[in-house]
Amino acid sequence: MPYKSFEEYSDETTDGITNQYKHIIEDLGEDTQREGLVKTPERAAKAMQFLTQGYDQDPVEILKGAMFEESYNEMVIVKDIELYSLCEHHILPFFGKAHIAYIPNGHIVGLSKLPRVVDVFARRLQVQERLTKQILDCINDTLKPQGVAVVIEASHMCMMMRGVQKQNSVTTTSGFRGQFQKIETRNEFLKLIGK
Ligand SMILES: Nc1nc2c(ncn2[C@@H]2O[C@H](COP(=O)(O)OP(=O)(O)OP(=O)(O)O)[C@@H](O)[C@H]2O)c(=O)[nH]1
Numbered sequence: 001m002p003y004k005s006f007e008e009y010s011d012e013t014t015d016g017i018t019n020q021y022k023h024i025i026e027d028l029g030e031d032t033q034r035e036g037l038v039k040t041p042e043r044a045a046k047a048m049q050f051l052t053q054g055y056d057q058d059p060v061e062i063l064k065g066a067m068f069e070e071s072y073n074e075m076v077i078v079k080d081i082e083l084y085s086l087c088e089h090h091i092l093p094f095f096g097k098a099h100i101a102y103i104p105n106g107h108i109v110g111l112s113k114l115p116r117v118v119d120v121f122a123r124r125l126q127v128q129e130r131l132t133k134q135i136l137d138c139i140n141d142t143l144k145p146q147g148v149a150v151v152i153e154a155s156h157m158c159m160m161m162r163g164v165q166k167q168n169s170v171t172t173t174s175g176f177r178g179q180f181q182k183i184e185t186r187n188e189f190l191k192l193i194g195k
């Protein structure tokens with residue numbers, strides 16, 4: 001089953017992560033018994049489980065569940081898909097937008113499934129490059145379209161709140177397969193997403 005709801009996580013896993021957060025908060029010198037913090041380890045554990053629920057979800061199943069035979073063979077674009085992920089180096093958020101295009105090859109896919117695939121891969125410990133490639137490969141291998149393109153633009157909190165402390169830098173990653181390797185097709189896509 002592709003969508004694991006929040007309530008389905010085992011209490012055992014939540015308890016383990018809760019315990020670890022309790023230690024972290026204590027090691028930060030805070031009092032885990034004060035009113036505002038009593039439930040924080042458990043809240044943080046559940047939040048972290050939510051933000052990493054993509055490990056338990058199957059993006060191929062999501063796509064295969066909504067593929068329809070159709071002879072449309074022009075470019076389909078879903079742009080401005082908001083995404084929130086966690087950088088695997090600092091476990092801090094990076095967030096932004098994904099733009100996805102594909103050219104069907106006998107099958108179209110339910111539009112909502114493309115953002116769902118983004119979420120499955122985003123809700124893991126990630127780097128933006130791998131996130132981009134995983135989305136690209138998954139759509140390419142499952143839908144087998146004539147071409148697929150993915151562009152991700154994201155801001156990394158680890159570069160904003162700490163470290164180099166750059167508030168306005170945006171990282172862009174992209175990947176192109178099949179027809180999108182042709183410059184004119186790629187340019188049409190980039191123009192349609194406003195790049
Ligand atoms: N390529 C790539 N790098 C990332 C991503 N998210 C975070 N990073 C980088 O991962 C790197 C880790 O570098 P380190 O030198 O080991 O860590 P650090 O000392 O905390 O580095 P600073 O952030 O420069 O303070 C940093 O340069 C981060 O900017 C990502 O999605 N892709």
Ligand SMILES: [Zn+2]
Nearest residue numbers: 087089090158
């Ligand atoms: Zn980072």
